[in-house]
Amino acid sequence: MSAFRTDITERVYAITGASSGYGLAMAEAIVAAGARVGIIARGEDKLTAVAETLGQANCVAVAADVTNSADAARAIQAIHSHFGRLDGLVNNAGMARPGFANNYSDEEIDQQLSLNIAAAMYCTRAAIPLLQGGDNPRIVNISSASAEHIDEMQGLSLYAATKAGLERLSRDTRRECQEWDIGVTILRPGAAMTEFAAGWDMARLKEAVDAWNKRLGGWMDTGMEPGHVADALVYCLGVPAGVSIDLLEIRPNRLSEKFQF
Template structure:
């Protein structure tokens, strides 16, 4: 990739699994040191062991809780050069059957968590040689061929994109580059914990949107896109980068 990541310290939220762990692995492979923020100590321990304790650390932090974010960033070791706001969650449900607590949890994690992690990171990024913030969105914010019954998740990601536009302008004079990365679907454990009946109803609705789906993308492809964003020199920033699968295949039978 580039030597620009050598010696950089980058914080990755939701870093214990899925896109977050793949992003951390790619950053470490290009010379960076990472701190992973996540809710589960066991997952963080496994991720740090896989990445190597010399280049990775884990901090327990639920980004849905602003107080936990403040504590988590206070526990960071040394200055930071980048932040990847990857932590996110989705819970399927038709609008007339939404669970109020799940709606609030998605808003707090996906949108407010991104906002408050940026707030906590900006003072630590000011003055760094090539500081960057990468906010992870979702293709579901813009495309209708993603999974159905994820209106709240998609809405929170659309909010992240709008927030990122203003953030980019606000921190330009601080020398902080800001990028939105918008990934499409890839094979991860993202659906862990979903209610089976709600998945079934969402799947049935999704099947009616057309016979085919896009396939062929792995978390590693998203990770490569994020690392690419960090490779640019100071003063150059990718504004929006969308990465989606591009192999049409028939949708699987339920």
């Protein structure tokens, strides 16, 4: 009987939003597994520091705004050109801003739709021709437990909706890519301690947490780290050709009192 897991050594994967949080942990895990990685984000200084840590032989940094279709295509092509191949794309870049239907600004709506859905489409469109004909090519779209579970934090309805939309897009992309033997996976993580909430308006965050406490009580799930999500990604990338993890959800599983303001 053949083993279910395959080796990803020497393969090349592009990761968006890779300068911090889950994306950074994923880049580290991919390199630790023997593969190489192209990391994409807007902040050039942070990207360069990550690439230096991972090593020039293993990692190339490409600063790009993936909400711009031309910039997204340039970044994906640059990674392929640098390593001479592309074996997978991880659409990890995303953002959330706390708010409610009656007070989201136009900018907050546009930013989340652009980064959480449009950017993934731009990168996927650019990657598919480069993945065709490859050895076990993969696309992994990073969703969120907020897309499915009502016990996740309140006040993130727009973010949750964009991730639910990304999941629906992933399912159709999976069927579209079958003729090229490109596997498409939804990886749906719950919450872990990252820089995800950096820059949030504290008053809006307090309003969201108060609503969360009122509706679902003073307890939350904790215990997960970015590295756990990164290991789940490597698992998804390493299944054999002809097999695809359709949806993998990983969530924290310890009860803890919610943080208070």
